[in-house]
Amino acid sequence: MLERVAHLLPSELTAVLARMPAKAQEGLEEIRIRDNRPLEVWTLGVSTFVSSSGSLSDNPEGAYKPSFELCRKLLERMTNHSVYAMEEELRRGFITVEGGHRIGLAGRTVLEEGRVRGIRDIGGFNVRIARDVTGVAGQSLPQLIDRSNRTIASTLIIGAPRQGKTTYIRDLARAISYGRWQSPQALGWSGRKVGIVDERSEIAACVRGVPTFDVGPRTDVMDACPKAEGMMMMIRSMSPEVLIVDEIGRDEDVEAIREAVRAGVSVVATAHAGEWEEAAARPALKRLLQEGAFARGVVLRRTITGLSVKVVDLSAAAAAASIATGSAARAAGHSAASPREPTVTARAGDSHAP
Amino acid sequence: MLLKLIGASLILFAGTLIGFLQAARYADRPKQIRQLAGALQRLETEIVFGQTPLPDALQHTASNAGQPVGRLFQAAADELSAGEGRSFRECWDHAMRRAWPTTSMRTPELTVTLRLGSILGMSDKDDQLKHLRLAAVQLKAEEDAARDDQAKYEKMSRSLGLLLAALVVILMV
Numbered sequence: 001m002l003e004r005v006a007h008l009l010p011s012e013l014t015a016v017l018a019r020m021p022a023k024a025q026e027g028l029e030e031i032r033i034r035d036n037r038p039l040e041v042w043t044l045g046v047s048t049f050v051s052s053s054g055s056l057s058d059n060p061e062g063a064y065k066p067s068f069e070l071c072r073k074l075l076e077r078m079t080n081h082s083v084y085a086m087e088e089e090l091r092r093g094f095i096t097v098e099g100g101h102r103i104g105l106a107g108r109t110v111l112e113e114g115r116v117r118g119i120r121d122i123g124g125f126n127v128r129i130a131r132d133v134t135g136v137a138g139q140s141l142p143q144l145i146d147r148s149n150r151t152i153a154s155t156l157i158i159g160a161p162r163q164g165k166t167t168y169i170r171d172l173a174r175a176i177s178y179g180r181w182q183s184p185q186a187l188g189w190s191g192r193k194v195g196i197v198d199e200r201s202e203i204a205a206c207v208r209g210v211p212t213f214d215v216g217p218r219t220d221v222m223d224a225c226p227k228a229e230g231m232m233m234m235i236r237s238m239s240p241e242v243l244i245v246d247e248i249g250r251d252e253d254v255e256a257i258r259e260a261v262r263a264g265v266s267v268v269a270t271a272h273a274g275e276w277e278e279a280a281a282r283p284a285l286k287r288l289l290q291e292g293a294f295a296r297g298v299v300l301r302r303t304i305t306g307l308s309v310k311v312v313d314l315s316a317a318a319a320a321a322s323i324a325t326g327s328a329a330r331a332a333g334h335s336a337a338s339p340r341e342p343t344v345t346a347r348a349g350d351s352h353a354p
Numbered sequence: 355m356l357l358k359l360i361g362a363s364l365i366l367f368a369g370t371l372i373g374f375l376q377a378a379r380y381a382d383r384p385k386q387i388r389q390l391a392g393a394l395q396r397l398e399t400e401i402v403f404g405q406t407p408l409p410d411a412l413q414h415t416a417s418n419a420g421q422p423v424g425r426l427f428q429a430a431a432d433e434l435s436a437g438e439g440r441s442f443r444e445c446w447d448h449a450m451r452r453a454w455p456t457t458s459m460r461t462p463e464l465t466v467t468l469r470l471g472s473i474l475g476m477s478d479k480d481d482q483l484k485h486l487r488l489a490a491v492q493l494k495a496e497e498d499a500a501r502d503d504q505a506k507y508e509k510m511s512r513s514l515g516l517l518l519a520a521l522v523v524i525l526m527v
Binding site: 010011069072073075076077079080081082083084085087090110117118120 | 401402405406407408409411434439441442474475476477478479481482
């Protein structure tokens with residue numbers, strides 16, 4: 001993994017990291033560089049400190065400490081010597097570079113009329129190494145298709161942070177765009193036009209508007225765009241058949257998703273939540289689920305063997321709920337949001353997927 | 355006798371030439387300082403309005419500035435693209451110190467220019483603007499000083515060259 005980001009890092013730092021054990025280098029997920037403080041890496045799922053000889057330890061004493069000069073060089077490399085051209089990125093707090101890697105920044109913020117305008121005196125960097133895993137969505141895709149419309153059903157994907165939500169929807173976007181439906185019932189279906197609204201530049205990892213991940217041949221990306229606005233722009237301008245958005249949860253997102261569903265567009269969205277009940281309890285999601293905006297739910301969890309994917313059929317749950325409310329069981333009014341136990345479980349993919 | 359005459363005229367010629375060259379340096383210095391200020395103005399536009407990445411901005415500035423100032427920026431752009439993990443300040447420092455002797459400018463202007471090396475590209479555009487403006491003011495002061503020097507020493511060094519040559523000839527005869 002190290003070689004993927006080596007070109008971003010000053011040579012002194014690369015040298016230190018290259019002295020780590022090979023296995024740790026391969027499992028590298030994050031490199032956390034803090035000005036004059038111990039160098040930390042996330043590798044093989046755990047946090048550890050790196051000494052200048054490359055040995056790993058839980059103890060920050062004796063760890064390699066990147067100097068101020070080194071941090072400056074790092075910043076220069078990441079911004080192509082042009083911090084002034086990165087104002088938008090500094091406002092958001094991270095820079096996406098070629099290859100989809102993402103560098104989170106921390107430092108002293110500059111305010112303008114009470115709003116953050118950027119970061120000055122950057123003292124902390126978090127290099128998150130992106131890895132694109134093809135095929136994680138393949139096995140569960142047949143359960144997500146909408147047979148009558150020959151496309152994917154509107155789907156809500158939930159999972160706690162770092163469980164592989166973004167990797168999953170990226171792969172989903174790619175599969176739909178290429179028309180790899182993986183199902184005998186979908187034989188001969190072509191791919192669908194996919195629109196990705198990528199507010200945090202994570203799904204497609206665009207650099208200057210061009211996706212650096214393969215997101216499929218029929219895919220358009222609205223990069224760094226607020227989700228709600230982006231969805232409306234996409235519908236107006238790019239006529240997508242499937243809209244893909246990351247991390248919904250605000251009120252304006254609800255309105256935009258409603259609008260998209262009304263326009264006949266399938267929406268595939270992710271939300272932060274550990275359990276299905278947690279997701280269903282969030283006000284914005286609750287409303288959408290009650291209205292039946294989503295036909296499928298997916299719960300993602302990383303396990304030792306790989307990514308565990310649970311698919312929930314919400315349309316059946318909704319039907320059951322309406323019968324329940326029909327028989328005057330008022331307490332079951334919200335049961336659309338808490339359907340029965342998942343119907344199917346599939347396993348696929350890489351356990352280290354970001 | 356003839357040999358002496360030839361030698362004397364050679365010495366006279368050389369002395370005059372040295373004097374004229376020295377005078378030309380005095381005359382060129384304010385011109386080049388102004389040229390440098392103009393180039394920095396151009397760089398400022400690239401940075402503040404165009405938000406062009408610094409390597410490209412330097413390249414554009416180099417191709418638009420007259421010589422020898424264009425050479426300074428070209429050297430900086432070349433050093434930066436050769437990179438090898440060096441910081442911008444190192445590249446800028448090295449390029450300026452190397453190309454500076456090919457100009458008629460002196461140390462005070464060099465100091466102003468080198469100071470820019472630790473700032474360019476490392477902050478937001480308001481900050482860049484402030485520092486570039488400051489450099490422009492400092493260069494203006496240097497230009498004025500250079501102009502005074504020119505008024506004082508240009509003619510003098512021209513005649514001084516001839517006169518010193520004449521002195522040498524007289525002493526030799």
